[in-house]
């Protein structure tokens with residue numbers, strides 16, 4: 001048996017061909033593949049605009065910049081996520097308030113979010129960063145209601161959930177990142193995520209204003225749009241009689257960054273996107289097999305699924321909670337199975353401890369961390385491999 005990781009990219013000859021073709025084309029970066037990828041991605045997700053960037057963390061940073069997060073402003077997020085979900089608030093000098101999770105879904109507990117907001121005067125909090133952890137879609141409709149009441153922006157961290165959805169009050173499917181409830185949603189194309197581009201990220205939105213801000217911020221705050229120039233034509237052309245802007249002219253209007261994606265990454269992402277539905281289907285089938293295998297084991301608890309018929313979980317991760325997690329982890333590794341822990345609570349990272357967070361602040365998140373383990377979950381995991389994983393886990397608990 002070859003080693004079985006918890007996640008793995010899937011590269012086909014078509015993917016390789018797509019990258020090679022781009023390498024042989026005129027553009028390595030800032031060419032046509034970026035827009036093609038953005039258009040295909042927004043269509044897939046069901047939103048109006050998409051902005052491709054260099055990685056998911058850059059997507060988060062540009063989001064807080066575009067929303068105008070200022071030093072001292074407060075925003076809420078979950079501790080059970082990759083640290084970047086919180087760090088993006090810090091990049092702009094904002095303050096992070098971690099809110100505890102729901103013990104069944106492992107997502108932000110909306111009742112606790114509400115309690116945090118109600119305990120202080122309105123206007124104390126500027127925004128919220130909910131995370132579709134593991135691929136389970138957060139109820140953005142409920143979060144949007146709170147956001148409207150308390151004047152918050154919403155950045156949905158949907159890195160785990162392209163293709164995931166929840167069902168809203170009216171019974172309609174709401175896909176992660178579709179722009180209906182969140183101001184901005186972000187995705188990552190790191191190799192362990194659903195769609196791999198090497199490195200890469202995407203921001204989706206239905207706001208034209210935010211979209212245009214993001215385009216500018218992504219590339220140094222520079223615009224080449226004549227309609228938006230602020231200096232005069234005479235200055236631009238160094239000719240007091242000039243009646244138009246010269247061809248070379250551009251303006252840096254805000255402090256931006258170089259957070260661009262390359263064209264060959266976009267070509268890979270675009271090629272991978274074509275198989276996204278297939279990959280999602282396989283992930284859901286793998287999850288179902290795990291569900292079946294563990295449902296009679298009282299010591300193994302899987303992340304809350306959704307209600308019958310609502311199969312919106314995108315399964316970036318398949319997370320279980322078990323007693324003696326360390327024992328199981330070591331046992332699996334002996335069998336050449338490499339599970340992972342997602343996540344060490346962000347508020348207990350030394351950086352955030354130094355800002356005042358401590359053990360005991362978020363009991364559910366901390367209890368979750370003592371038991372969680374992410375099992376192998378990727379489209380090319382074979383039935384035989386999964387059976388081997390399940391046997392290894394159940395045999396370990398057999399001794400109890």
Ligand SMILES: *Cc1c(COP(=O)(O)O)cnc(C)c1O
Pocket residue numbers: 055056057058081082084085131157159160187188189190199200201
């Ligand atoms: C992967 C990930 C990120 C960061 O994406 P990068 O592309 O690695 O920068 C942010 N949030 C979550 C939840 C992630 O899983």
